[in-house]
Amino acid sequence: MKKLLQASLALSLSAVPASAAELTLITAGDQNMVDYVNEYLAPLFEEQNPGNTVRAVGTGPGDAGSQKILERFEAQKQADAKVWDTDVAVVHEKFVGPMVEAGYLDNYRDRIATGGLVTRSNADMALGANVKGYVMPMFNSQTALAYNPALLPNPPKSYAELAEWAKANPKQFGYNGIKGGASGVSFVMGWIYAFGDGDADKLMNGPFEETEATKWDSAFDSLADFTTHATLTPGNAGTLDLLSRGEIAVGPVWVDMFYSWQANGQLPPEFKLVLPAPGMPGQPMHYVIPANAPNKDLAEKFVELATSAKVQAEGIVKRFNWYPGIDAKHVQAELDEATWNKLFIDVTPDDLATKGKPFPIAPYNKAILEAYERHVTN
Amino acid sequence: MPKHLLGLLLVLPALAVILLLFVVPLATSLVGAFKVEDRFGFGNFAKSFELYTSDIVFTVVIVSLSTAIIGILSVAIGGYLVLGENPRAVAILRWLYRWPLFIPFIVVGQILRTFLAKNGLMNNVLIEVGLITPLQAVSFLDWRGIVIAFVWKQTPFVALLVSGAMASVDRSTIEAARNLGASRLRILVEIIVPQVATTLMVGLVLSFVTMMSVLSVPLMINAQSPTMITADIAFRINAYGDYGVANALGLISLVASACVGWFYLRQTLRERS
Numbered sequence: 346m347k348k349l350l351q352a353s354l355a356l357s358l359s360a361v362p363a364s365a366a367e368l369t370l371i372t373a374g375d376q377n378m379v380d381y382v383n384e385y386l387a388p389l390f391e392e393q394n395p396g397n398t399v400r401a402v403g404t405g406p407g408d409a410g411s412q413k414i415l416e417r418f419e420a421q422k423q424a425d426a427k428v429w430d431t432d433v434a435v436v437h438e439k440f441v442g443p444m445v446e447a448g449y450l451d452n453y454r455d456r457i458a459t460g461g462l463v464t465r466s467n468a469d470m471a472l473g474a475n476v477k478g479y480v481m482p483m484f485n486s487q488t489a490l491a492y493n494p495a496l497l498p499n500p501p502k503s504y505a506e507l508a509e510w511a512k513a514n515p516k517q518f519g520y521n522g523i524k525g526g527a528s529g530v531s532f533v534m535g536w537i538y539a540f541g542d543g544d545a546d547k548l549m550n551g552p553f554e555e556t557e558a559t560k561w562d563s564a565f566d567s568l569a570d571f572t573t574h575a576t577l578t579p580g581n582a583g584t585l586d587l588l589s590r591g592e593i594a595v596g597p598v599w600v601d602m603f604y605s606w607q608a609n610g611q612l613p614p615e616f617k618l619v620l621p622a623p624g625m626p627g628q629p630m631h632y633v634i635p636a637n638a639p640n641k642d643l644a645e646k647f648v649e650l651a652t653s654a655k656v657q658a659e660g661i662v663k664r665f666n667w668y669p670g671i672d673a674k675h676v677q678a679e680l681d682e683a684t685w686n687k688l689f690i691d692v693t694p695d696d697l698a699t700k701g702k703p704f705p706i707a708p709y710n711k712a713i714l715e716a717y718e719r720h721v722t723n
Numbered sequence: 724m725p726k727h728l729l730g731l732l733l734v735l736p737a738l739a740v741i742l743l744l745f746v747v748p749l750a751t752s753l754v755g756a757f758k759v760e761d762r763f764g765f766g767n768f769a770k771s772f773e774l775y776t777s778d779i780v781f782t783v784v785i786v787s788l789s790t791a792i793i794g795i796l797s798v799a800i801g802g803y804l805v806l807g808e809n810p811r812a813v814a815i816l817r818w819l820y821r822w823p824l825f826i827p828f829i830v831v832g833q834i835l836r837t838f839l840a841k842n843g844l845m846n847n848v849l850i851e852v853g854l855i856t857p858l859q860a861v862s863f864l865d866w867r868g869i870v871i872a873f874v875w876k877q878t879p880f881v882a883l884l885v886s887g888a889m890a891s892v893d894r895s896t897i898e899a900a901r902n903l904g905a906s907r908l909r910i911l912v913e914i915i916v917p918q919v920a921t922t923l924m925v926g927l928v929l930s931f932v933t934m935m936s937v938l939s940v941p942l943m944i945n946a947q948s949p950t951m952i953t954a955d956i957a958f959r960i961n962a963y964g965d966y967g968v969a970n971a972l973g974l975i976s977l978v979a980s981a982c983v984g985w986f987y988l989r990q991t992l993r994e995r996s
């Protein structure tokens with residue numbers, strides 16, 4: 346009965362404030378995000394702050410999960426609730442801009458001790474929106490091409506080489522389109538960066554001009570042709586699944602998922618990653634604190650712990666194979682060399698610096714997705 | 724208290740539930756479909772047809788094809804249950820055919836995704852048995868996978884209704900036909916099916932509407948292009964936060980379902996008059 350009550354409480358969208366000693370965290374993303382909090386962060390936090398408990402609620406994978414969090418904040422703002430039901434939320438990069446602009450979030454970074462450890466520019470600008478101070482990156486994630494060396498000994502080093510190779514080897518490249526998860530979306534964005542007639546930097550940094558969309562036509566035509574030679578997979582996991590079954594030789598994946606699958610034995614250890622030129626996008630996930638969070642002090646303490654060098658090393662890098670959210674040099678000091686190197690064998694820090702790109706700013710992002718639907722899937 | 728007032732009072736809770744949980748959301752969604760940035764217009768529909776015409780056609784064709792196959796299979800199952808002469812085979816079939824009824828769509832999607840994949844269970848068995856070579860193995864995870872999932876899941880439902888109706892058909896008509904030397908197939912097609920046609924129709928219409936609304940199967944089996952309207956609706960909301968086009972697509976699938984419902988209503992009305 347107690348379980349049932351808790352479950353219904355967690356599911357309800359009502360703005361019931363949590364008790365002072367209970368910190369409510371909602372997170373977008375796969376189940377592993379909820380597990381990360383429940384199994385690792387929460388016990389650590391409860392140990393350091395006796396008497397307080399952490400309750401983690403997942404809102405589902407992908408943009409859909411973050412969209413739910415955004416709508417939840419919107420509802421509470423419109424209802425004029427003085428105290429909201431969330432202390433900390435973890436959301437995708439694409440959603441923090443709108444949240445900041447709508448005034449849902451608290452500017453807390455300068456108040457916590459770990460605020461100064463963040464150096465990457467994507468913690469200040471999120472897809473063209475200034476979010477400086479409102480977010481602390483939980484981790485950075487990157488997409489790359491995973492390949493099976495038995496079928497493909499010399500992987501293509503660039504998008505151009507890949508396009509040529511895929512034509513010569515039909516159905517050996519697999520990706521999940523744009524409706525089955527962000528690794529496919531990322532591949533498409535990279536394609537436009539590589540072959541679009543416009544300026545890729547403008548897509549990443551703005552400003553938004555509608556005429557820019559006319560410069561993608563030839564890139565999308567070639568992508569439509571490319572896709573007819575490709576295998577379409579059912580999702581992020583679907584691409585890895587087909588790779589492991591030998592049905593495709595190469596495909597875009599999330600680096601952290603790739604390493605996790607390899608660690609679990611779901612992918613053969615000899616599979617490798619390559620980050621093709623001119624680059625593929627990656628994105629951080631951010632910790633945010635709502636403006637009307639019920640336990641603000643506790644929430645700040647929680648984020649401070651979660652972004653401390655030790656937790657970033659142990660939890661983010663070692664357990665989940667994500668790239669750290671705070672500056673890597675603070676994290677490296679906390680880790681043994683083997684663990685650190687494991688993360689950077691195939692994709693070197695150098696690769697990341699030159700070929701790890703952000704996603705396009707939000708309006709371009711939408712425009713590219715819609716152009717894809719118009720040209721490639723229609 | 725007058726009797727009719729009491730009656731009204733009794734249905735009030737049910738009425739309120741329908742009004743609040745069904746009519747109001749439906750009306751909001753209908754209005755939302757015509758709303759383009761605070762004004763009313765057909766922009767959402769123009770975009771829906773511009774981007775998703777092939778998906779709309781795909782959805783209707785896939786669901787219609789599935790409905791037709793479900794109809795044939797459920798008549799076959801019901802017919803064998805009524806006319807079958809081997810009591811043991813009839814008993815086994817009666818026990819077996821209802822199983823998929825209790826399995827949710829998402830699980831069907833998951834089972835078939837591993838079963839129908841290029842290197843999935845089905846092809847592996849066929850290769851082991853020597854029926855096909857590894858090079859001939861193809862993945863069924865496209866429109867065929869969706870049809871297989873729908874047929875597998877919905878046939879028992881229609882067969883359950885149809886076999887019940889067939890069991891209550893007057894046996895004397897069947898015996899008379901048999902006495903005159905009709906084959907079992909002829910009895911099924913000419914004697915039994917016409918008598919259960921209404922039930923069959925109800926089952927198929929309900930299946931059609933159910934299949935129109937399934938999201939999990941297309942997402943798990945075929946998220947590629949073309950895909951079903953439901954997957955597009957989810958994508959519009961999740962990727963763009965665009966409820967306008969999602970509502971328009973919802974209305975389009977509602978119209979498709981309503982056509983089937985209208986067809987069915989017309990048929991029953993004609994029969995009654």
